[in-house]
Amino acid sequence: MSTDDWLRRYHPAPSGAPRLVCFAHAGGSANFWYPLSAALRDRVDVTAVQYPGRQDRYAEPPLTDLHELADRIAGALLPGWPGAEPPALLGHSMGALLAYETGLRLAAATGRGPRLLVASGRRAPSAVRTERGLHDASDEDLLAELSDLGGTVPAVLADPELRELFLPPLRADYRAVETYRHRPGVRLDCPVTVLTGAADHKVTAAEAAAWSEHTAGPVEVRTWPGGHFFLTDHQEALTALLADRLTAGVA
Structure with a gap:
């Protein structure tokens, strides 16, 4: 499997621009981050x-x-890690767990972890809930979950041919998340910014704050209006936050 299979760059960035690697939610794909890449193209080298x-x-x-x-x-x-400066990692929902676990692996392999982790729409790895798993639920229950979370166009959920395309990877992603357990005793050493939606029942305030258990660096929690896919309604604010964090001090 080559690097090109896994990584997508949609827009060229200026030479020496700080780097950001983005991880999508369960059932999501790289192009979820296309609007963010477009918004940051003159300042940040975005990879999805x-x-x-x-x-x-x-x-x-x-x-x-x-x-x-x-x-x-x-x-x-x-192969490109860490370069002159390690990239920041941004993940939403399942992607937040993947960004965290990927950062741990890269830190272990090179001695340098990410410069920043932005964990969006996901409780801390140690905040395990006892609740019904959906990875072995019926298609109807999975579709009801998507409808409840928002973030998917209703016409897509109603189209039988499209459902045949997205339900298998979605189910696989849910299995990956619901069977995941973090490894105690390891943590990052970078700053962590936790983003949550005020109406997102998937993440409580305590579960967001628990990200402090997974890094030796500072942790901040920011809550914006909206549900689980609050990010799509706050693109401008997300762009401003990332530009501020990643380009401070860059000529």
């Missing part, structure tokens, strides 16, 4: 991770183990 089993990787079987997925992504990022 493409998981197997979707879009141009549709023919590949999706992975159902989050640790294996993080292993593969870290392997794809390793």
Whole structure:
């Protein structure tokens, strides 16, 4: 598997621009981050991770183990890591766990972890809930979950042909998340910015604050209006936050 299979760059960035690697949610794909890449193109070199089993990787079987997925992504990022300055990592929902686990692997392999982790829409790895798993639920229950979370166009959920495309990788991603357990005793040493939606029942205030258990660096929690996919309603604010964090002191 080559690096090109995993990583997508949609826009050229200025030479020497700070780097950001983005990880999508369960069922998501690299192009979820296209608008952010476009908004940051003059200031930040944005790379989006493409998981197997979707879009141009549709023919590949999706992975159902989050640790294996993080292993593969870290392997794809390793040849260019850390460079002059390690990239920042941004993940939403499942992507936040993947960004965290990938950062741990890269730090272990090179001695330098990410410069910043932005964990969006996901409780801390140690904040394990006891709740019904959806990875082995019916298609109808999975579709109801997507409808409840928002972030998916209703016409897509109603189209039988499209459902055949997105349900298998979605189910695989849910299995990866719901069977995931973090490894006690390891943590990052970078700053962590936690983003949550005020109406997102997937992350409580305590579960967001618990990210402090997973880094030796400072942790800040920012809560914006909206549900689980609050990011799509706050593109301008997200762009401003990332530009501020990543370009401070850059000529």
